[in-house]
Amino acid sequence: MPTEPDAGGHFGDFGGRFVPETLIPALDQLQQAFSEAMADSDFLAELDRLNREYTGRPSLLYHARALSQAVGGADIYLKREDLNHTGAHKINNTIGQALLTRRMGKRKLIAETGAGQHGVATATVAALFGMECEVFMGAEDVRRQSLNVRRMELLGTRVRTVESGSRTLKDAINEALRAWVGSVQDTHYVIGSVMGPHPFPLMVRTFQSVIGQEARTQVVAHTGRLPDLLVAAVGGGSNAAGLFHPFLDDDVAMVGVEAAGEGLEARHAATLSRGRPGVLHGARSYVLQDDEGQIQEAHSLSAGLDYPGVGPEHSLWKDSGRVQYVSCTDQQAVTALIQLSRTEGVLCALESAHAVAEAIKQARQLGPGKTIVVCLSGRGDKDVDELNRFLEAHPDGQV
Amino acid sequence: MPTEPDAGGHFGDFGGRFVPETLIPALDQLQQAFSEAMADSDFLAELDRLNREYTGRPSLLYHARALSQAVGGADIYLKREDLNHTGAHKINNTIGQALLTRRMGKRKLIAETGAGQHGVATATVAALFGMECEVFMGAEDVRRQSLNVRRMELLGTRVRTVESGSRTLKDAINEALRAWVGSVQDTHYVIGSVMGPHPFPLMVRTFQSVIGQEARTQVVAHTGRLPDLLVAAVGGGSNAAGLFHPFLDDDVAMVGVEAAGEGLEARHAATLSRGRPGVLHGARSYVLQDDEGQIQEAHSLSAGLDYPGVGPEHSLWKDSGRVQYVSCTDQQAVTALIQLSRTEGVLCALESAHAVAEAIKQARQLGPGKTIVVCLSGRGDKDVDELNRFLEAHPDGQV
Amino acid sequence: MAKSDIEIAFAQAKAAGRVAVIPFLMAGDPSVADTVRLAEACAAGGADLIEIGWPFSDPIADGPTIQAASQRALDQHIGRDEVLETLALVHQRTGLPMLLLSYLNPLLSMANLSPLRAAGVAGLVIPDLALEQTPAIRTQAQELDLAVIPFAAPTTTEQRLADIGRTADRGAFVYCVSLLGVTGSRQGLPAGALPLLQRARKLIDVPLAVGFGISGPQAVAEVCRDADGVIVGSALIDIVQRDGRQAVESVQRFVGELVQAGYR
Amino acid sequence: MAKSDIEIAFAQAKAAGRVAVIPFLMAGDPSVADTVRLAEACAAGGADLIEIGWPFSDPIADGPTIQAASQRALDQHIGRDEVLETLALVHQRTGLPMLLLSYLNPLLSMANLSPLRAAGVAGLVIPDLALEQTPAIRTQAQELDLAVIPFAAPTTTEQRLADIGRTADRGAFVYCVSLLGVTGSRQGLPAGALPLLQRARKLIDVPLAVGFGISGPQAVAEVCRDADGVIVGSALIDIVQRDGRQAVESVQRFVGELVQAGYR
Ligand SMILES: Cc1ncc(COP(=O)(O)O)c(C=O)c1O
């Protein structure tokens, strides 16, 4: 299995560029800026400086002793992306893209957002770099992540509520793409995950790989060896790709966790488990769709996983068997979130809770002496209202 | 001016122990446990380990270039306590006190909270250490900091809404003290600032001094010398004391910023500026009170500064002239919060915004070439609803 | 090689001294019968070709008007069968060379494209299929003699325009996007139209049709000397929405005006 | 040295073979006149001493009953002058040795304490003044012959009990807190009362009065062999709140029952 895409951005059969012609030149420009930047030691130094001095990297690798003990199995380590400035892994990517935007001489940013974390991360770098910024967000997500909406506004960003379709992430991306088509000459579209047309999947994964690179060094420092298993939640797939990629050539098992929502037989967002290849949002990848190629609405309590697509590299990893993809229901995620919160005092994002749930399961199966690294992709502050509503509607779910 | 209190916990004329007899033995026990712990290298190593591996210390010292430039004066450095796990400086103290609680063989924690940050920090260590926890919070603060209420609950803590008096921090402390009197044999009261009866002011300042110790090393690494000025917001005074104390013997100016609320002639919380010495919550210190010694209600938009008392050490520092105390209105704090947010992409707590406002003012006065270190005591997620309400009520305040 | 229906239609308009008029309708908005009736009105108005849209859940190149049309059709459960039925009927009733506008994914979901050819489709307009992408669909289309219509946009470089000219199906045309943006009626002729057409003319031999934002006769008149065809979608759908039961006549009249405006 | 009023009152009760009964009322709850009337009822019921509270904004040692009483008085604008007026009237009308319960801060806000002495106060009960703290107030009180009543609690160690015994004013008593907790009426005699009294007896020479949570005659009967006095506050205030206009009689009857129950 190749670990890098071809020149056209194909990861095996997946990826590519399926966008209106208007955008192709901007993608060419971006691709060129990106590959030049990656060969430019000044750019890399500046990226590294911002990661350290602004985001607060390296993020901790935390040995969750109490949780591991409560589970009674493998040692669970949490890669604490929740401690980053703005509270999630999303900023790793937006800093990189903001630097590229400046390099390309553009002054405006647009972005889509689901959970609002990518929107906040984009609004943040827009403020830091003195750029204008507009973020598209589905009306449903505006409702359930109102905290992040206000954060973006305080950062000086205009939040555009998207009322079309399922009024979630998918529709926000549609709207952002439409806006980009209309503004492409002075505007960069900061895509928030390893999705979209080439070079986005490669570029976002590259900026997010700092997660896996750090984790690799840290876990060896903690345990003297590589971990047995990596676990990460998969929405678009950026935190997972960032954690997994640096370990691809190693003898390390990897599990990506999709949102099973209300269950795989009901409403869910388990694209890799239940979708089939198709074209959505600029790339060929697994997609939740009906027999006739209409995109289906996804469902997850967690806004950041509520997406019927997935990054093309994950599709390759799935088909090649390199990564195993499983899913976790809303209820299981909430239970794991509360268990982590009560044992470790760490309130994680609902998205991340999907990974925690799977890690707990795997820790039991792997047993003592094994090591699991979980990407704790974000903090849970943004989710307390939504959790509240869920726990009120599912009183049995309270631990 | 002495930099340590006498054996009775007196900072000059201030401090001491003014509590019901029932609590005295618990304070003796605490004092002993604390002084033994401070001489125990295992304890100190464990504290340091948790600070690093759990909280994520050292917190960054961030050079706010864009803000400094926008202001056109001295260089402003932000001590980023907002990046700590749980999002404020409060956890520095609760980790220390939780370790002491375990050392004393107690299994339950109670705490008061205003902004909810200390409550969350206490709930967090309670979860981490496997202790029961109950947090008292004024009904007014429950309303304006509902996010933190839910966070505490998700961490397994019981939040007790206090309906008496001004229904803010002062009354939460009253109620926590009452609860402690009734449970003192198995329960530790985790006071959240440098206030209360001896040894709390000394102990909390000691645990918070990590802020100033780190800042000292960091600012020298950045600039090659000590800073010209330190600025911190003062509610109870713990983040300020933590920043200031390690610099007391140096030629470094210090400004503590109290909340002027709606203005010093209207409703405010400027205890040192407008209060006079008295006894409140177990110590002698400056207190906002009427001529007959009735405690007055404080007012600040920022729940964490909304307190008519202040730590006794600050009273000493004020009277001795070592630290200058000024105040900042709600409006000025909001303006500074938005300015910081829009220039640096950093959304700070309303409490911290008071310090930022003063730093901006001082930076202009000091001029280029000078260095200011501001304690960014917490992040602003908790405040967005309150800010929203304020900005709606004061549309002119929008920057 | 015999001339394609598309080529013939462009050639005839040219011979008549005017731009070819290509109305766009969304299949099944709000019913199959309505679309067929409206297509007949277009033909009666003098349209040269007709373009039918396949309703799609995520039409990223479309503005509010066509998004809404797509959504109305989906709400009426217009699926593949209904689209094919619409195409067949439109082709039968109008006899016009027919283009199918579809996003890629519904096409990828078909086992093969022959039902399209059978329904009378002459060319495929796929807004999210970029030049570089050559999925199996291009080969299939070629085998079925279905033209795949390439796009050119104001941002397209000379280099790419040349590539487009080189690869464009001989029997087809190039879809020139008049503006930076999505579909939807605009005031006046979008400023990007003429410069693009003039650049494209130098590098591309096949006919050039201009679309996106063409609002009515005025815009057609302004563009008719530089374009070989005009595609009018949102403006037409806006009229249908506005006039309800009277739409058939309005559409016929409107298309007639477009045709009149298109004489050079 | 002459015996103090307080000493005499305890001695007289002891001579009568019973515990001294010390009712507590909040000054100005809900008016000065009411407090005076209720104090007279206490005296008529046979109280040996009387304790009057200074309403305070932040009564950290008090439970809901006395908090509410304090708040009611503050809501009626009972300030220092009204407190002094209440004290003076209670003293005049009842002739009982009188204690003032006040948190420290209102006392610190007085230029000096002589108005208290002038109003007839014999002793000060300051719940937030710990043994170790010797602010100027202790000296002043001594000069004015005002006893400062020390507290002992169930958590107080033998060492501290000894210290308390050593430093207690000769003319005063020690206030023994019957439980871990704040003021407020409890069911039955709080479990901490007897063990504390028995420990304190060994180390302290002055009379021991027990307070906090003493609910009525039953509790008084249980504690009367170990204590020299009982302080009853919340239970009395609860009765006043319950009985409204009839409270004067109820209070007199209740205090009478306490006195009766206190015979050993
Ligand atoms: C905290 C967090 N984790 C995970 C995700 C999912 O995105 P991805 O799969 O790209 O990491 C999001 C998206 O918003 C998020 O906010």
Ligand SMILES: Cc1ncc(COP(=O)(O)O)c(C=O)c1O
């Ligand atoms: C973020 C933050 N800063 C400052 C304060 C004020 O407390 P202190 O003065 O003890 O630092 C609080 C109190 O809640 C707080 O949450």
